[in-house]
Amino acid sequence: xxxxxxxxxxxxxxxxxxxxxxxxxxxxxxxxxxxxxxxxxxxxxxxxxxxxxxxxxxxxxxxxxxxxxxxxxxxxxxxxxxxxxxxxxxxxxxxxxxxxxxxxxxxxxxxxxxxxxxxxxxxxxxxxxxxxxxxxxxxxxxxxxxxxxxxxxxxxxxxxxxxxxxxxxxxxxxxxxxxxxxxxxxxxxxxxxxxxxxxxxxxxxxxxxxxxxxxxxxxxxxxxxxxxxxxxxxxxxxxxxxxxxxxxxxxxxxxxxxxxxxxxxxxxxxxxxxxxxxxxxxxxxxxxxxxxxxxxxxxxxxxxxxxxxxxxxxxxxxxxxxxxxxxxxxxxxxxxxxxxxxxxxxxxxxxxxxxxxxxxxxxxxxxxxxxxxxxxxxxxxxxxxxxxxxxxxx
Amino acid sequence: xxxxxxxxxxxxxxxxxxxxxxxxxxxxxxxxxxxxxxxxxxxxxxxxxxxxxxxxxxxxxxxxxxxxxxxxxxxxxxxxxxxxxxxxxxxxxxxxxxxxxxxxxxxxxxxxxxxxxxxxxxxxxxxxxxxxxxxxxxxxxxxxxxxxxxxxxxxxxxxxxxxxxxxxxxxxxxxxxxxxxxxxxxxxxxxxxxxxxxxxxxxxxxxxxxxxxxxxxxxxxxxxxxxxxxxxxxxxxxxxxxxxxxxxxxxxxxxxxxxxxxxxx
Numbered sequence: 001x002x003x004x005x006x007x008x009x010x011x012x013x014x015x016x017x018x019x020x021x022x023x024x025x026x027x028x029x030x031x032x033x034x035x036x037x038x039x040x041x042x043x044x045x046x047x048x049x050x051x052x053x054x055x056x057x058x059x060x061x062x063x064x065x066x067x068x069x070x071x072x073x074x075x076x077x078x079x080x081x082x083x084x085x086x087x088x089x090x091x092x093x094x095x096x097x098x099x100x101x102x103x104x105x106x107x108x109x110x111x112x113x114x115x116x117x118x119x120x121x122x123x124x125x126x127x128x129x130x131x132x133x134x135x136x137x138x139x140x141x142x143x144x145x146x147x148x149x150x151x152x153x154x155x156x157x158x159x160x161x162x163x164x165x166x167x168x169x170x171x172x173x174x175x176x177x178x179x180x181x182x183x184x185x186x187x188x189x190x191x192x193x194x195x196x197x198x199x200x201x202x203x204x205x206x207x208x209x210x211x212x213x214x215x216x217x218x219x220x221x222x223x224x225x226x227x228x229x230x231x232x233x234x235x236x237x238x239x240x241x242x243x244x245x246x247x248x249x250x251x252x253x254x255x256x257x258x259x260x261x262x263x264x265x266x267x268x269x270x271x272x273x274x275x276x277x278x279x280x281x282x283x284x285x286x287x288x289x290x291x292x293x294x295x296x297x298x299x300x301x302x303x304x305x306x307x308x309x310x311x312x313x314x315x316x317x318x319x320x321x322x323x324x325x326x327x328x329x330x331x332x333x334x335x336x337x338x339x340x341x342x343x344x345x346x347x348x349x350x351x352x353x354x355x356x357x358x359x360x361x362x363x364x365x366x367x368x369x370x371x372x373x374x375x376x377x378x379x380x381x382x383x384x385x386x387x388x389x390x391x392x393x394x
Numbered sequence: 395x396x397x398x399x400x401x402x403x404x405x406x407x408x409x410x411x412x413x414x415x416x417x418x419x420x421x422x423x424x425x426x427x428x429x430x431x432x433x434x435x436x437x438x439x440x441x442x443x444x445x446x447x448x449x450x451x452x453x454x455x456x457x458x459x460x461x462x463x464x465x466x467x468x469x470x471x472x473x474x475x476x477x478x479x480x481x482x483x484x485x486x487x488x489x490x491x492x493x494x495x496x497x498x499x500x501x502x503x504x505x506x507x508x509x510x511x512x513x514x515x516x517x518x519x520x521x522x523x524x525x526x527x528x529x530x531x532x533x534x535x536x537x538x539x540x541x542x543x544x545x546x547x548x549x550x551x552x553x554x555x556x557x558x559x560x561x562x563x564x565x566x567x568x569x570x571x572x573x574x575x576x577x578x579x580x581x582x583x584x585x586x587x588x589x590x591x592x593x594x595x596x597x598x599x600x601x602x603x604x605x606x607x608x609x610x611x612x613x614x615x616x617x618x619x620x621x622x623x624x625x626x627x628x629x630x631x632x633x634x635x636x637x638x639x640x641x642x643x644x645x646x647x648x649x650x651x652x653x654x655x656x657x658x659x
Contacts, residue, residue, distance in 0.1 A: 161465075292504040
């Protein structure tokens with residue numbers, strides 16, 4: 001059995017959950033460790049990542065963007081995965097694990113809907129029952145993904161409590177899990193939640209960084225000088241960062257959502273403007289008021305609209321191994337337009353934060369730099385929203 | 395010899411159970427959310443609980459993200475927060491009401507952490523006797539559990555239907571006052587029936603501890619209070635009282651009295 005310190009990244013992480021869930025988390029700890037050491041499990045996961053998800057995802061050069069920012073930019077194309085984002089890497093791994101554990105009822109929460117769609121997809125593939133909790137506000141913002149989940153046979157449950165976004169959808173998914181813990185498996189969508197989730201989701205997402213590391217050597221003949229990814233909960237960032245963490249020459253940059261501006265109080269920059277606190281089972285940076293109430297996050301992108309952040313990011317920040325920066329809603333929309341026009345790739349609004357930061361900071365790049373951006377998802381899902389907001393070019 | 399205030403405070407729960415045991419009665423533990431439906435009526439609600447025969451009152455510190463609570467207590471927490479209720483606001487209510495029965499703070503961890511290093515001694519000074527934290531299970535955070543366990547307040551720990559027997563013993567060892575046994579899988583809320591496995595769970599827990607056992611989650615009627623009271627040392631009623639508090643202190647008094655009668659049979 002893993003010890004209490006094994007549940008943490010430095011001081012962060014842990015298992016701050018109702019007692020009812022402790023035996024289930026212990027069971028999950030053991031089952032996950034056994035699965036990743038089992039060559040049969042690894043073989044099956046690799047086979048499905050290849051034949052069903054379409055991995056490895058390509059690493060693309062970005063000649064026109066490179067010219068614009070004055071250094072070599074490389075794009076890790078998670079947008080080309082089946083379902084259009086990195087979320088399926090972890091959903092697939094966890095669905096295989098759930099089956100191995102004999103659990104046939106799957107619960108998930110979703111913000112932008114990408115994790116919900118990925119979960120609904122793998123549940124359809126394996127014939128598992130799927131219940132997705134989604135804030136009513138997010139259901140409105142991401143209507144297309146709601147249709148996709150329903151088409152895939154999932155039950156989408158609107159969450160009407162609190163801010164009606166990802167935070168409350170996560171709380172509701174946890175309540176379902178507490179109630180149905182014996183026969184249900186909770187597929188968390190990010191590197192958040194009680195141990196072992198942050199570690200497990202990171203490990204399933206690390207396929208992004210492992211591939212990118214090898215592909216950089218193949219394509220560029222060198223490792224990247226910087227790796228840039230957007231951070232909400234932080235799963236695509238942890239996935240691409242993780243294999244590079246021991247390589248101190250590689251700068252790791254997480255881009256948070258500054259929303260309407262870091263000083264407006266309407267943002268989702270937990271690592272830059274939050275303080276450590278406990279939400280959804282782990283201790284990490286958290287947007288909260290001085291009395292310990294969680295402060296609602298704001299971001300134009302539903303996937304970053306979360307007041308917490310994965311505990312391992314808190315650790316990477318504290319140790320200085322990664323830096324965390326931010327771009328506003330407006331800058332993110334610009335980033336979406338820039339990548340679309342320059343490279344013919346329409347990124348998700350979440351991803352657009354990472355793109356926008358690289359463009360915004362072009363002064364800091366030198367000719368010899370190799371900047372690797374994680375293109376975590378594609379932007380089709382966001383077009384209705386930004387058209388409605390009048391933000392698309394005529 | 396004069397006992398330090400600390401001991402007096404945590405002992406008020408123990409003394410209450412000792413007295414109940416002598417009288418062969420079961421404890422009626424009543425939960426309400428502080429600041430719900432508003433601050434003034436919250437005070438009246440507490441007086442109604444005391445008058446109606448509550449033995450121990452669990453006073454909920456509202457939290458924005460109550461993952462262990464069902465719709466009724468969630469809504470009451472949200473209402474209380476909208477009314478401006480805070481951790482120190484809860485302590486002010488306790489100090490103002492000066493109840494004759496022990497008060498246990500019922501909270502999530504984050505508002506307690508935000509209240510600072512002296513949060514627990516402030517609570518004791520205000521008149522609280524115990525603290526129960528829904529999201530810090532035994533072994534999750536030894537340093538903070540030590541902090542919670544060494545304060546003047548009794549540290550009430552929770553046992554769930556899923557808890558294995560060895561872990562029950564460990565939980566009981568790390569708690570004081572009483573053990574809160576969650577009667578069923580799930581979140582707080584009313585339900586018609588009582589869990590079939592409950593007698594077995596209570597027996598298992600009983601074999602690991604001498605602390606009184608109070609059973610909560612889903613108990614809302616006098617009949618349920620009575621049947622659970624036959625097995626345990628006390629019953630906790632929450633959501634039903636929170637719902638009554640919406641209607642006013644008279645409803646709370648009426649329900650508390652009927653629960654008392656049900657329990658005393």
